[in-house]
Amino acid sequence: MNKDIPAVQMRDIRKVFGKVVANDGVNLDIYRGEILSLLGENGSGKTTLMNMLSGIYYPDGGQIYIDGEPVLIKSPKEAFDHGIGMIHQHFKLVDVFTAAENIVLGLKEEGKLDLKKAAAKINQICSTYGFDVDPNQKVYNMSVSQKQTVEIVKVLYRGADILILDEPTAVLTPQETEKLFKVMRNMKYDGKAIVIITHKLHEVEEISDKVAILRKGQFIGQLITKETNAQEMTNMMVGHEVALNIERPEPVDPRPRVRIEGLTVRSSDGVLKLDDVSFYVCQGEILGIAGISGCGQKELLEAIAGLQPIESGTIEYIEDDGSKENLVGKDPLEIAAKGVSLSFVPEDRLGMGLVGSMDLTDNMMLRSFRKGRSVFTDRKTPRKLAEKVVEELEVSTAGINTPVSKLSGGNVQKVLVGREIASSPTVLLSAYAVRGLDINSSYTIYDLINKQKENGVAVVYVGEDLDVLLELCDRILVLCDGQVSGIVDGREADKNSIGMMMTRLGGDA
């Protein structure tokens, strides 16, 4: 095949959802034997663009060429016929099936189903590119990284030679990411065209040959990775200069505020989620929590906030005068009634922290609606709070009567954080506070959290980006399978050792 003709050319692509223009005038060239990074902030239209290539959406305008020929891609099946395969952020696997069964699922091959033959073919693909898959392993026994590998093999098994990976590293540890990059390079040398969607700059620099940048649905430019740098790419992505550093003021007078001893939590179906977790968090410091997603972070915060029944252990709140309050077995109202001012920014903003269909005022009211003896609600105070939050945190919204589900991710988060810090808490729990946020909003949130720290709040910050955790937090607690793998000093720790601790208790090889 001619290497000079791009495997895929997208020309002047446009996609509109209602009034929202998701993509407009986007041009993209994907060559065989190359890895292209598709870089852009959340909501910039990266996934939409790739969904059009993989047949999930149909473009409203523009033309797609495969190997120079104009094509219409109307369904994922037609995309496969053109050799295009996409690995989505959320895996589409049947848990009770084995890897091999999942891989052949939906294929209409002649003759009887021959899993042995399939397994042989899978093993052959694995040895070619360096994958590590056991065809007979059930999916529910697999780690996230293994599931992702199955997804990639599934696409290759079907003969795809144009691969799209949608934020594949978001769920991986640094070590797993390294492994993934290795097989990506093997696939590249084999002549496959690869697109990786990401917003992590160091990954762009590490893995890709070229980088295409989108901003607000518009195509900004395509660069050779070697000839650019993080600052230039950020500026293109955001549209103006951004300072890429996070402050870390020294904690002032850190005294333990919350002390947790031997906390054990089981989920409703009896799975051990937290196992004998002990630590403390001081006022005026940020305690980071690192770990592969689903290692008990959610349960830990919810247990402290009074939303998770616990099996054993103690959670003590320590007042300024040294008196102690046990929070175990109390619901959020009872905790507040004890005079403990605890704020919680949960992971699932619209599913737990806010009500999507309600406007800003009504969402501000969630915390305060019980106040007063009247049977009627007081909307004046929350309206003022909503106005204040909109102004101070620069929430971009049509007005305070807009349902929060219509706001962008960053603005939703500002509304939630704004409400939670309005009650001047002494403890602030936050889970994935910047997930899905663009760079600007992320830095606003870091600033807000730092400000709380300076005000003497004890902050617990569950994060997924190790680079940020290392820049922001005073101490970092690493969770591994519901156990404390270690607690390290944020100023001295390095990414690699934390990565090791995430996968293995104590981090020893």
Added chain:
Amino acid sequence: MHISKRGDISRKQAWAIRIGAILIALIICGIVTTLTTGLDPLGVYGTMFNGAFGSERKIWVLFKELSLLLVVSLGLTPAFKMKFWNLGGEGQIMIGALTTAAIMIYLGNTLPGPILMLLMLIGAVGAGAIWAMIPAFFKARWNTNETLFTLMMNYVAIQLTAYFIIIWEVPKGSGKVGIINQSSMSGWLPVIAHKQYLLVIVMAVIVTAAMHVYLKYSKHGYEISVVGESQNTARYVGIKVDKVIIRTLILSGGICGLVGWMMVSGTDHTITTTLSGGMGFLGVMVAWLAQFNPVAMVLSSLLLAFLSRGASEISAIYQLNHSFGDIITGIIIFFIIGSEFFINYKINIGKKDAEEDRKEGSDNV
């Protein structure tokens, strides 16, 4: 061809689509009428209209039916807003009616009028409330499926009614209760301003206003919205979800029970197993069509009451099976509900439309 979501649509356009849908429905009903019965469709529509608005008496009956249906819908609304699918309206009405009838039969002519009336009222509301509270308790406690549970409770209530009708039947062997306390009118809702149904209509107005205020301005109403949207958020801010579910269903069932009382004491003065006549289900549609807005429910219940009165009129005048009226009603409602799809989505056919969209889109930008 592909379907895409519309952006915001102007009120005018939305109503144009709705009215267009009704016109198309009327045309299709006309074709169906001519093909199946050979009647002149315009004549049939005229008869329908006459059946609903033809005389002063007919208008009073229409408004009575509207009121009863409206109160049922208002009763279901808080439960539905909480995403608790209370399909037990029928049973809650029946059990309220049964309790009212029992008090009228056993205590009528023995207690002073006002005390009897109060007792009937409390009995009917209480019975409806208990009937709804049972599935609510199981839902709150063990997360049972409320749809099936409330549906099953309907059958229990109807069979209980059938049982008591045999005990109370007058004369023996007729299988009917007949008019209760016909001579003494004990336990009958008083007639005000010489209009038999006026008091029932006034009560419906009061319940509408009260429900509107309750849902929109009270703390309970706010809790219902939060629980309906997200139980996790409710728990997160310390709302006791179980308590809210049970409390709301007591209210929901109580209002449905109230309808049973309004019918036995106020309008029918008797009880049959078909007394509720599907209102518990029709109320779901009324509430949904009005998107759970109590004031808009006045309009949607008017529409359904009109269709039902009109349908019985055509069956009577043209001596058609009652099902024919139901077919016409069904077609009209189908189109009205279907029009909501076209308000939210649009269908693009072929490449050309996409190009046009594009032009439209760029105009908007």
